Amino acid sequence: MCHVTSVVPVAKMVGSNRIVQGQGIVHVMGNADLPAEEEKELRRKTVLQAIEALKNEAPST
Amino acid sequence: MRVVHYLNQFFGGIGGEEHADTEFQVHDEPVGPGRLLEQILGEDAQIVRTIVCGDNYATENMGALTAFVVEKTEEAQADLFVAGPCFEAGRYGVAAAGLCVAVSSELDIPVVTGMATENPGVDLHRQSLFIVDSGQNAAAMRDVLTKMSEMAHKLAEGCQIGSPEEEGYIARGILKDAFVEDTAAERLVAMLSAKVNGEYFASELPAPSFPAITSPAPVVDMSTAKVAIITDGGLVPAGNPDNISAWAATNWGAYDISGKDGLQGDDYEVSHRGYDTRYVEQSPDRLVPVDALRELEESNIIGELHNKFFSTSGLVNPIANSRRLGREIAEQLKESEIDAVILTST
Numbered sequence: 001m002c003h004v005t006s007v008v009p010v011a012k013m014v015g016s017n018r019i020v021q022g023q024g025i026v027h028v029m030g031n032a033d034l035p036a037e038e039e040k041e042l043r044r045k046t047v048l049q050a051i052e053a054l055k056n057e058a059p060s061t
Numbered sequence: 062m063r064v065v066h067y068l069n070q071f072f073g074g075i076g077g078e079e080h081a082d083t084e085f086q087v088h089d090e091p092v093g094p095g096r097l098l099e100q101i102l103g104e105d106a107q108i109v110r111t112i113v114c115g116d117n118y119a120t121e122n123m124g125a126l127t128a129f130v131v132e133k134t135e136e137a138q139a140d141l142f143v144a145g146p147c148f149e150a151g152r153y154g155v156a157a158a159g160l161c162v163a164v165s166s167e168l169d170i171p172v173v174t175g176m177a178t179e180n181p182g183v184d185l186h187r188q189s190l191f192i193v194d195s196g197q198n199a200a201a202m203r204d205v206l207t208k209m210s211e212m213a214h215k216l217a218e219g220c221q222i223g224s225p226e227e228e229g230y231i232a233r234g235i236l237k238d239a240f241v242e243d244t245a246a247e248r249l250v251a252m253l254s255a256k257v258n259g260e261y262f263a264s265e266l267p268a269p270s271f272p273a274i275t276s277p278a279p280v281v282d283m284s285t286a287k288v289a290i291i292t293d294g295g296l297v298p299a300g301n302p303d304n305i306s307a308w309a310a311t312n313w314g315a316y317d318i319s320g321k322d323g324l325q326g327d328d329y330e331v332s333h334r335g336y337d338t339r340y341v342e343q344s345p346d347r348l349v350p351v352d353a354l355r356e357l358e359e360s361n362i363i364g365e366l367h368n369k370f371f372s373t374s375g376l377v378n379p380i381a382n383s384r385r386l387g388r389e390i391a392e393q394l395k396e397s398e399i400d401a402v403i404l405t406s407t
Contacts, residue, residue: 001402001403001404002404004404010406013271015273015274018276025336026339026340027340028294029349029350030347032340032347039347040352043350044357051362051363056279057279058276059276060273061273
């Protein structure tokens, strides 16, 4: 599992092994200030980061 | 005092993990640690029945096991039901605690179990049970059974049960009002001076503890992996069909996304009172990124996007409850043979 969140300290506290920094509490996987195409690209990048994390070893907590 | 005792296959003398699928069985006598328990409970107590069941069988057939145990305990005219102690054995603890809750509510007799604080059975049922803290070491069986026996006698005699520290059971998360002499400021300063002087002090508000989590192995080949999305941000179909509460949610939902290239705001709403939900309601992909994952599925970067996403609201949720929701969703993931999960949290 990869945890995508904007509140990384909480993810660490509860013991998530794979964490990706989200884009904000109100839009973890986007950014409402960006034009639609750029936002979609940002989302794609965030999801790819998560997939990369899933493919790699992660430390136990 | 007539006692019915529940044991798993290991303590019931059947065998180890290779016998974990053993069906429940009944012995009209004490078995394994039950013999010592009977001795410690004293002359008035007799273990009239022992029910033994394999851990896997118990986990997979909890409904049938519960009905069986309640029936057999009632039939034995028991005055006390004891399960375990289970130490760190998770499936055993979950079954023992569940059985204690069922026997207590259906037959209204005292129930006692014991397990380590880390046992998932504690998370599930600590609030409704007095679970004796067994620690992790099964070699301490005699001490643990002694504590369980003391608890059993107190419950049977209708005694008032004191605080967890006094009685040796695992804190149930219940706050009780009490009068104290000193103000909060005075207690705070006293605690601080004790700390500075290297003396003993106890926090009045213990922080929750989180057990270490072993990292799951990497997914070697994402291009053949089945990926599911989970969120605790409360995205639900319009109308919130499962009535997922906006805070302290007690349930979760699984929502179909077959054939969807992305999520439309009109089809969904957010049940979560902890953040400004407008942006997600405009475009739910901002929380549950179906559009991006669908593209990655088409370009074969991932094998398959699971046809449902899982959702609950992660706001002000007691930890024990959150763990239960997580366990239930994990069961679904296993059934659906999911290889990897992306969890989005607000």
